[in-house]
Amino acid sequence: MDKLLIEGGARLSGEIAISGAKNAALPILCAALLTAEPVTFTNVPRLNDIATLLRLLEQMGVKVSRDGDSVTLDAAGVNNPLASYEMVKTMRASILVLGPLVARFGEARVSLPGGCAIGARPVDQHIKGLQAMGAEVKVEHGYVHAKVPRLKGARLFTDMVTVTGTENLMMAACLADGETVIENAAREPEVVDLANCLVAMGARISGAGGDVIRIQGVPALHGATHRVMPDRIETGTYLCAAAVTGGEVRLTGTSASYLDAVVDKLMDAGCEVFAERDAVRLKAPARLNAVSLRTAPYPAFPTDMQAQFMALNAVADGTAVIRETIFENRFMHAVELQRLGADIKIDGNTAFVKGVAKLQGATVMATDLRASASLIIAGLVAEGETIVDRIYHLDRGYEKLEEKLTALGARVSRIR
Ligand SMILES: CC(=O)N[C@H]1[C@@H](OP(=O)(O)OP(=O)(O)OC[C@H]2O[C@@H](n3ccc(=O)[nH]c3=O)[C@H](O)[C@@H]2O)O[C@H](CO)[C@@H](O)[C@@H]1O
Numbered sequence: 131m132d133k134l135l136i137e138g139g140a141r142l143s144g145e146i147a148i149s150g151a152k153n154a155a156l157p158i159l160c161a162a163l164l165t166a167e168p169v170t171f172t173n174v175p176r177l178n179d180i181a182t183l184l185r186l187l188e189q190m191g192v193k194v195s196r197d198g199d200s201v202t203l204d205a206a207g208v209n210n211p212l213a214s215y216e217m218v219k220t221m222r223a224s225i226l227v228l229g230p231l232v233a234r235f236g237e238a239r240v241s242l243p244g245g246c247a248i249g250a251r252p253v254d255q256h257i258k259g260l261q262a263m264g265a266e267v268k269v270e271h272g273y274v275h276a277k278v279p280r281l282k283g284a285r286l287f288t289d290m291v292t293v294t295g296t297e298n299l300m301m302a303a304c305l306a307d308g309e310t311v312i313e314n315a316a317r318e319p320e321v322v323d324l325a326n327c328l329v330a331m332g333a334r335i336s337g338a339g340g341d342v343i344r345i346q347g348v349p350a351l352h353g354a355t356h357r358v359m360p361d362r363i364e365t366g367t368y369l370c371a372a373a374v375t376g377g378e379v380r381l382t383g384t385s386a387s388y389l390d391a392v393v394d395k396l397m398d399a400g401c402e403v404f405a406e407r408d409a410v411r412l413k414a415p416a417r418l419n420a421v422s423l424r425t426a427p428y429p430a431f432p433t434d435m436q437a438q439f440m441a442l443n444a445v446a447d448g449t450a451v452i453r454e455t456i457f458e459n460r461f462m463h464a465v466e467l468q469r470l471g472a473d474i475k476i477d478g479n480t481a482f483v484k485g486v487a488k489l490q491g492a493t494v495m496a497t498d499l500r501a502s503a504s505l506i507i508a509g510l511v512a513e514g515e516t517i518v519d520r521i522y523h524l525d526r527g528y529e530k531l532e533e534k535l536t537a538l539g540a541r542v543s544r545i546r
């Protein structure tokens with residue numbers, strides 16, 4: 131199993147390009163199932179999650195061609211609307227094939243994604259929405275089996291804000307008979323990016339980015355070309371990495387506009403952040419201030435940046451209070467950060483992080499994607515060597531991580 135070796139203490143400086151967003155690319159690639167015409171996507175990151183999804187789509191009969199960051203999908207010959215446990219177990223986002231398959235083929239069998247390290251993550255809201263649109267949905271033998279001659283437009287209300295739930299139902303509604311209204315919709319930029327792609331494919335959607343999305347169903351969608359938005363979480367992760375090392379970096383091909391809550395906290399921590407046209411620049415102070423935060427759905431502070439800010443607070447002046455309100459088990463990085471010398475106390479969904487003068491390198495274990503990122507950030511500023519074990523989590527969501535960090539002056543290498 132690959133590990134990452136980090137020699138701490140280097141100040142990050144320079145410029146790197148940010149990749150396309152994993153969490154936008156995954157639903158957008160699934161949208162290709164909604165049409166029999168080829169769809170081309172650009173700025174698709176080279177990540178294990180993307181490779182897994184492309185394999186899953188291929189198993190269903192989708193023709194996949196990839197050229198650099200461009201992917202063309204042709205779902206004309208889909209003959210197997212099945213997402214097996216073997217594929218789904220490695221990636222929860224596979225549930226995003228459910229809505230498009232039911233909408234276009236009137237039937238789908240998708241393995242239940244099951245729990246994962248950060249929480250139980252049920253898909254009851256996805257199922258409830260499809261049922262409200264007339265689908266007969268059974269959960270049996272670990273599979274969601276949905277069937278309907280044609281989905282009907284409906285008024286949908288989700289019990290909580292769910293990102294992939296909103297995306298699944300929005301895709302399903304594109305081919306439904308009549309109007310669907312999704313209330314309490316997720317407002318994440320990735321939902322808007324998906325809506326823009328669907329509109330380019332002929333869907334009639336309004337309100338994406340707000341909490342009520344209206345979709346007028348159409349009989350068929352057509353081919354299109356769509357560029358995936360930049361990864362705001364990758365952007366935020368490199369900003370945190372630069373911040374803890376007292377560095378100065380410029381991240382290109384991205385925008386601060388998706389990151390207001392994160393940029394706000396970085397500025398509270400004492401960083402200067404400059405929003406440029408297609409880039410973000412950060413200049414860190416010699417010592418950071420602790421910043422408290424509470425995760426919540428967009429536009430509030432993203433749960434996917436919580437772990438990285440725990441690492442930042444571990445070396446800041448003062449005590450930060452971090453509240454995680456989205457996932458019930460997303461503090462696993464705390465124990466590993468403690469191995470590096472961080473002073474963190476957990477009480478339920480609240481972490482109290484008291485900044486220390488120095489972290490010390492140690493061997494730590496990555497438990498999930500963003501936990502891995504937080505350990506790397508801590509390793510960059512720790513004294514001596516840090517080895518991060520189980521970095522396959524990172525390969526799910528960070529393109530060319532070692533290459534990008536090395537370009538910024540970090541001393542990191544992969545041990546195979
Ligand atoms: C591929 C992708 O885009 N992943 C992101 C997406 O995950 P994902 O879409 O899975 O997360 P959700 O927004 O659905 O989850 C929010 C909360 O709702 C709960 N819930 C959700 C659906 C449901 O049917 N029932 C239910 O109880 C979840 O357990 C969680 O507590 O949004 C999360 C929250 O911003 C991010 O951390 C993930 O990176």
Ligand SMILES: C=C(OP(=O)(O)O)C(=O)O
Nearest residue numbers: 153222223434499500527
């Ligand atoms: C939790 C994440 O991803 P996923 O929903 O794919 O598990 C993430 O991107 O931080």
